[in-house]
Amino acid sequence: MYKIIAIDIDGTLIDKCGNIQEKTAKAIKTASAQGMIVTLSTGRSYHSALCFAKKLNIKAPLITANGSMIRDPQNGELKKCHRFSKNTVNKMLEILKNEKEVFIQGYHLDGIVSFGRNNLIELAKMLNGTNKFSFKNTIRMLKDYKESKVSIKKSLTIEDGYDIHKFFVVGDKKSCKNIEGKLANLSCRIESHFVGNYGYLEIIPEQASKGEGLIWLAEYYNVPLDKTIAIGDSANDISMFKKAGMAIAMANGTNEAKQNANHITFSNNDNGVATAIKEFALTKKKDFDIIKRTV
Structure with missing residues (x-):
C-alpha cells in the first residue's frame, strides 16, 4: 500500500x-x-x-x-x-539584466523579489496565454502576490543580499530562448515552458x-x-x-x-x-x- x-x-x-x-x-x-x-x-x-x-x-x-x-x-x-552560489547569481544577473522585456522573480527565504518588467496585468496575461484577464482573476493574482510576500524592485544586484534558490523568468519566446542559451554553461537546471508566443523559465540549482x-x-x-x-x-x-x-x-x-x-x-x-x-x-x-x- x-x-x-x-x-x-x-x-x-x-x-x-x-x-x-x-x-x-x-x-x-x-x-x-x-x-x-x-x-x-x-x-x-x-x-x-x-x-x-x-x-x-x-x-x-x-x-x-x-x-x-x-x-x-x-x-x-x-x-x-539548495541555494545558488553568490558567484552564480552574479553571472545570472548579468545575463538577465540585458533582457529588457522580461519579468524576473528571485525566490529567497523570506519571499520573492520581482524586478525587470513589473506590470502585473501583462505578466498575468502571458502566464494565462491570452490577452483576456478577468477582474476576478486579477484580484486573485494580487492576493497571491501578497500571500507570497512579493516585493518589487527596479533592479537586483548581488549587494542586495538575497540568497536566491530559484529564478522565474517570463517573456516572449525569443527572449526566453536567448536567456536559456546563455545560461546553459552555468551551474543550474532550467525547466522551460513555451505556449504560443510566450515562455517561462524556472531556473534552479542543478542538484x-x-x-x-x-x-x-x-x-x-x-x-x-x-x-x-x-x-x-x-x-x-x-x-x-x-x-x-x-x-x-x-x-x-x-x-x-x-x-x-x-x-x-x-x-x-x-x-x-x-x-x-x-x-x-x-x-x-x-x-x-x-x-x-x-x-
Whole structure:
C-alpha cells in the first residue's frame, strides 16, 4: 500500500479558477485521516504553497520552488534548501539584466523579489496565454502576490543580499530562448515552458528537482520510494514521476508528462486528484471502520 502522496498545485490540485474543489479537498483530508503522508510538490514559493497547505491541514514538509526548498508548514522550519552560489547569481544577473522585456522573480527565504518588467496585468496575461484577464482573476493574482510576500524592485544586484534558490523568468519566446542559451554553461537546471508566443523559465540549482525532493521526503519518513505517489501535469513534475512508485498525470497535462506517467486521471477541473487518491490510496470505508474500531 502507498504511504506518501506528493501533489503539484497549478494544473493539478487547483482548477482553472484557482480553487481546490470540494471533492478533492475531502479526498486529501480522508487520505490523511487514514494515515497517508500528504504533501504539496510545486514550483510555487513556500509562502504561496503554505496557503494551500493550511486549507488542507497538511502537516508534512512542503516541496517548493521545484524542489529547491523543503520547509515545514507547521513552524516554518527549513528542512533543506539548495541555494545558488553568490558567484552564480552574479553571472545570472548579468545575463538577465540585458533582457529588457522580461519579468524576473528571485525566490529567497523570506519571499520573492520581482524586478525587470513589473506590470502585473501583462505578466498575468502571458502566464494565462491570452490577452483576456478577468477582474476576478486579477484580484486573485494580487492576493497571491501578497500571500507570497512579493516585493518589487527596479533592479537586483548581488549587494542586495538575497540568497536566491530559484529564478522565474517570463517573456516572449525569443527572449526566453536567448536567456536559456546563455545560461546553459552555468551551474543550474532550467525547466522551460513555451505556449504560443510566450515562455517561462524556472531556473534552479542543478542538484534540485521535485524528484530529489520526493527522495528526501521518503527518506525523512523512512518510506520506500515504491510506496510513493506523485500527481502532476507538466514538465517539472517528470523528475518526481521517475522516482515515484506510482506516477499520475492529469488529463489536462502536457503530452510529455503523460508519456512519463503510469496512469492518467481526470482533469484538474473534474476532481482528477480526488479520483486518483480514491483509486490508489484510500482504504475502503468498510475496511477503515474496522481499522478505527481496532486501534
